[in-house]
Every structure is written in C-alpha cells, then in structure tokens.
Amino acid sequence: MRTAIRPTQLHFRRLASHFLSLTSGDRLLRFGSVLTDIDIVAYVERLFVSAANVLVVVEPDQDISGVLALEFTGSDARLGLSVSSWARNLGVGKALLQRAGLLACGRGLKTLFVPNLRFNAALQQLALSLGMNVACASGALAAIQPHPSNDREIQDRGFAGHITLADDSLRSRAQSEPLDARAVEPESTSS
DSSP states (O other), rough: OOEEOOGGGGGGGHHHHHHTTOOHHHHHHSSSOOOOOHHHHHHHOOOOOSSEEEEEOOOTTOOOOEEEEEEEEEEEEEEEEEEEEEEEETHHHHHHHHHHHHHHHHOOEEEEEEGGGOOHHHHHHHHHHHOOOOOTTOOOOOOOOOOOOHHHHHHTTOOTTTTEEEGGHHHHHHSSOOHHHHHHTOOOOOO
C-alpha cells in the first residue's frame, strides 16, 4: 500500500526531478502549459513556501513516484496531480486523488479544478472509479465511461456525489452557479 506524505526540504531535489522527468505532454496536463525546466524549479521552490497542501508518494529507493498539490482559493481548490511514467497503474494516482477528496471534504469543498482535465482521460477515469463526478467543457477528447463498479462500492469510498473534478476552464462558470457534471458536458458521466 502506498502512503502519501508531506515533503520536506530534504525532498526538494527528488521533487524537482519528478517534475523535470515529465514529458511535455505530461507537463501540459499537470500545469496547464508546457513549463520550461527553469519554471519547474521555480514552481518547486514556491511549493515549499506556499500554503498549498502538497503530498508526495516516496518509494523505498527514495524516488518520488507521485505528487499532489492542492491550492485552496475560497470556495474551491485547484488540483495538480502527476505520476511518474514508471509508476503508473500501481495505485499512486488513486492514493493521491483519494487524499485530495478527503482534504476537500474536510474543508467543505465540492469542486476541485484541474488544468486540461478534458484532455486527461486517465484522470477522468480515476475520478469516476472513486465515485467523484467529472465535469468537462465542450471539446473533450472522448466520452468518458464510468468505471465498472456498483453503487455500494462507490458509496463505501466516500465520494459518491460529493466531489466534482472539473476542468479549470469551467471555474468562471462555477462561481456563478454550482457545477452539475451532467449539465456541463453531455458526454460526461457522473457517478
């Protein structure tokens, strides 16, 4: 079982290495744009002085396999999640997204905004498998299908209908009205 911890200054280089090893496509999904190496190092420096909630999964060899950053802004939060290519499909993203959901629920939040979620089918599927709703703007790459699980399994995970993972482009719309995954994108499926 993987455990997410808060990074310390001792993790700085490994955290920077994690982000620097992301491909340009992964950087686009994680940050909303393709950051340069210099921008990434500056971002990691800001993580250690910001009020963002940052969690990492550290492997036995001390490599960081996944990073979660939640930036809380009033009534919502921006979620950044990345998993190293060598650690995908090992439960790292699931562990981090579960923690994000718990942190959001603990603050009474219902929506987590993600840059370029409409292009990130893997994160959409992961959110659905945890019982989260998914809201994407028009132009999503593909329709998302719910993870095959029954309603009881989703309720046991604690997020059924409580948390919506939404594309960052919907933030202005959400400030004027609550997001409903079904109303935002007919291709999307909510749990």
